[in-house]
Amino acid sequence: MARPISSASELLCYPFSAMSRLNLLDYPPLELESVAESLGAPRYRGRQIATWLYAKGATDITAMSDLPREFRSALSERAEVAVPEIERRTPSQDGSQKLVLRLGDGARIQSVLMPDEDRLTLCVSTQVGCGFGCAFCFTGTMGLERNLTPGEIVGQVVAARRILPDGARITHLVYMGMGEPLANYAATIQSLRILTDPKAFGFSPRRITVSTVGLVSGIERLANENVKVNLAISLHATSNQIRNRIMPVNKGFSIEELLEACRGFPVAFRQRITFEYVLLDHVNDAAEDARRLVRLLKGIRAKVNLIPFNDWEGSGFQRPPLQRILAFQSLLLEAGIRTTVRWSKGEDIGAACGQLKEALTA
Numbered sequence: 001m002a003r004p005i006s007s008a009s010e011l012l013c014y015p016f017s018a019m020s021r022l023n024l025l026d027y028p029p030l031e032l033e034s035v036a037e038s039l040g041a042p043r044y045r046g047r048q049i050a051t052w053l054y055a056k057g058a059t060d061i062t063a064m065s066d067l068p069r070e071f072r073s074a075l076s077e078r079a080e081v082a083v084p085e086i087e088r089r090t091p092s093q094d095g096s097q098k099l100v101l102r103l104g105d106g107a108r109i110q111s112v113l114m115p116d117e118d119r120l121t122l123c124v125s126t127q128v129g130c131g132f133g134c135a136f137c138f139t140g141t142m143g144l145e146r147n148l149t150p151g152e153i154v155g156q157v158v159a160a161r162r163i164l165p166d167g168a169r170i171t172h173l174v175y176m177g178m179g180e181p182l183a184n185y186a187a188t189i190q191s192l193r194i195l196t197d198p199k200a201f202g203f204s205p206r207r208i209t210v211s212t213v214g215l216v217s218g219i220e221r222l223a224n225e226n227v228k229v230n231l232a233i234s235l236h237a238t239s240n241q242i243r244n245r246i247m248p249v250n251k252g253f254s255i256e257e258l259l260e261a262c263r264g265f266p267v268a269f270r271q272r273i274t275f276e277y278v279l280l281d282h283v284n285d286a287a288e289d290a291r292r293l294v295r296l297l298k299g300i301r302a303k304v305n306l307i308p309f310n311d312w313e314g315s316g317f318q319r320p321p322l323q324r325i326l327a328f329q330s331l332l333l334e335a336g337i338r339t340t341v342r343w344s345k346g347e348d349i350g351a352a353c354g355q356l357k358e359a360l361t362a
Ligand code: SF4
Pocket: 130, 131, 132, 133, 134, 137, 138, 139, 140, 141, 177, 178, 179, 180, 213, 234, 354
């Protein structure tokens, strides 16, 4: 379980790599009370800050009019509300929208807004780049630049909310953008606390999915957190031989260990663990792979998302023909596994699964 921040002084020493002042978006309401206290104000001032930040979407501390002037001025000296700047918005034909966001130190990340009937899902990043080097993933080719802070993760939601049309709201969040959320564990958990806190964003944990490449130790820690979010696993292969080849992380955590951790993960009523499976032509798309997948998932409340590979130049992989994609799906469905083919949203704008890199080279 992640160690909670236990005192205001510790809180104010929170390690910021890119900012000299505190970013108030790093803290859930209770910790904002500690921030207020550390500046000599009563704790309830922290609750007022939380209302300004999360309910009213305020970013200007000096405009928080029910706080005493001297407190606002002291707070402004020590803290800021750093929201990533939307540098570019690229709409896709399918209605999704890629956002290129610039962080305080100039680094760029991406978020993707994906409408689907009555849902509006925001896909957020947790790192600048990614160090896991999955062979089929464009993001993986850039390596890891740095972790995001909690406020930079939460800030993607704040920034995206600002551009929504009147009456629209983000209903679901997926941690599936750039980076591996469980490799930036503390910031991921802190951001989940802020996003699910009823006095902050108030998202239901059931509407949040954290996706992992398969960091077994992280899954086990997440299982014991009091934020009960959904879990998605990037599986992508059914034998260790193939998975070692396309996902180097498998050399540290085998498929068997990974699925054992999934069996121990608490799955909420009516929820399932999602297994993402990118279909690569003649690599992992044979009927035998589908049958092996059925055997592997036995005993797990699972659903499978099949993702036909989104080609990118130099990848060395290809998308299987439609017939083989549908045959793979049929074998899973016949075995009673809920299976959808996810024709990635935002494919035409480079925002589809495994394609989030372009922003950093822009
Ligand atoms: S698939 Fe995920 S974990 Fe693998 S390289 Fe890409 S972003 Fe990183």
